[in-house]
Amino acid sequence: MHANAKPRLPPALPTRRRLLLAGAAGALALGLGGCQSAAPIPDTGRLRRIGEARWAHRRPIDGTTAGGLSGIDYDAVRGEYLLISDDRSDLAPVRFYTARWPRPEGAPPEPTGVVQLQRPGGGPWPDRRHAASGLPVPDPEALRLRPATDTLLWTSEGDIARGFGPALYESARDGRFLREFALPAMFTPDPTQRRGPRDNLTLEGIALTPDGRSAWLAMENALIQDGPVPSTGAPGGPCRFTEIDLEAGRAVRQIAYLPDAIPLRPLIPGSFADNGVSEVLMLDAHRMLVLERAYATGTGNSLRLYEIDTRAAGDVLAIDALAPGNHQPVAKTLVADFATLGLSRLDNTEGMCWGPPLPNGNRMLVVVSDDNFNPLQVTQFAAFEYIDRP
Secondary structure, eight states: OOOOOOOOOOOOOOTTTTHHHHHHEEEEEOOOOOOOOSSSOOOSEEEEEEEEEEEEETOOEETOOOOOOEEEETTTTTTTEEEHHHOSSSSSSSEEEEEEEEEETTTOOOOEEEEEOOTTTTTTOOOOOOOOOOOOOOOOEEEEEETTTTEEEEEEEEEEGTOOOOEEEETTTTEEEEEEEEOOOOGOTOOOTTSOTTOSSSEEEEEEESSSSSEEEHHHHHHHHOOOOOOSSSSOOOOEEEEETTTTTTEEEEEEEOOOOSSOSSTTSSOOOOEEEEEEESSSSEEEEEEEEEETTTEEEEEEEEETTTTTOOOOOOOOSSTSSOOOOOOOOEEEEGGTTOSSOOEEEEEEEEEEEEEOOOOOEEEEOEEEEEOOOOTEEEEEEOOOOO
């Protein structure tokens, strides 16, 4: 979410990456909303489409406006999905939804409830118009269920303009605030903007290891001192993926991941385009799926899924600024270009989780898109059979 690449909207509207109203309106007028022009990478055969569905724009659920779904996870015990909204308490207080989707091939997910996430000490998180001194306005992006504790881990991209960096929180299933984890000092905002996190380009993804002991936090783009954001001609600087020991409550390791150059070109040269990491998901104790999501004004979205091995990279936790030659970034292997998977359109997909196992024993991968509460976008659910190749 480049603060310098899109207009700021009034506080009553969520400021999300794709809410570029002028550009989107132009794309719609030209009949280009939701299309993509990049030549797709050939199908790898590792994802097979099972089903696709949508929720209506600004669907009302239990007195709230649904949308901005940026994270998803599956509760195998209750048989329901958990979906966090990135609404910064503008339309309703910070919250997550629950839903069931027993037949991805035949019907859309059915909402079952909404849970308000509480702030420290209780009560709803404030919106930007009523920001409280000493308390950030969260920008929720990702969530994971901890089955062993029946609690939720969720990330916020922070409240950079007010001096609050990205955060990792833990909450009870009923929304009660439990704790905030200490993150490395490198994630503290710099008032001079010479280092630290970029506004709205921070903790976009979270992955839980199978043993439940660690969580990996994925940055969407590089820290300022680590390099530039991606361009249409060059990859971005390395994104830091940080391993948090959940029992100790601290970072124990960090690796560098290089995002692709923006694979799309905007319809009008020089208008907004970007690419970054939108979600991560563990395959096993060490292998991880990484979803890169790109957008170009008037052209549309690109979604590419990669696999990495977290062991195949150097630990950069103690390196203040990443530069060529002072670290070993992780190698990545393409799993799928979503343009080859037969979806009706590609949108701003930001959530990814494992669903229930399929009858043949393979895993079901489920994704959801963040519509930014924008009528030109969609809340899209898609389910795939995942074919592993260890």
